[in-house]
Amino acid sequence: MGVCPLCGPKLSICCTIISIWGIIMLAILGAFFQIHSPALFEDIPKDEEVWKNKNYSMTYIHEKYEQTAVNCFIAAGIYVFFFFFSCCQQRMHARASYEMS
Known part of the structure; x- marks a missing residue:
């Protein structure tokens, strides 16, 4: 008697694909934030007043780019966890269907 899977076979496949x-x-997005891509300038969480008080310094902008890159890498790590969870669910369903036949 094995462990009961938490989600169905189709949902686990869908979650695996979405996780990938x-x-x-x-x-990729984190890498582009890490290299300070100018195309992503509008996406960094900058405070215009703080930036103005710092005389429009580029070090403030670089800090915000790096902060956003770290956030992207953390979110990618969370997706890695869900990828492994979904793969385990798929294996449970495969094992259950093998035991039934």
């Missing part, structure tokens, strides 16, 4: 996409997308 999330890992790839957030890793």
Whole structure:
């Protein structure tokens, strides 16, 4: 008698695919934030007043780029956890269907 899976076989496959996409997308996005891509300037969480008080210093902007990159890498790590969870669910369903036949 094995452990009961928490989600169905189709949901576990869907979650696996979404997790793979999330890992790839957030890793690439984090890499582009890490290299301070100008295309992502509008996406960093900067406070205009604080930036103005710092005389529009680029070190403030670089700190915000790096903070956002770390956030992307953390989110990618969370997707890795869900990827392994979904894969375990798939294996449980495969094992259960093998034992039934």
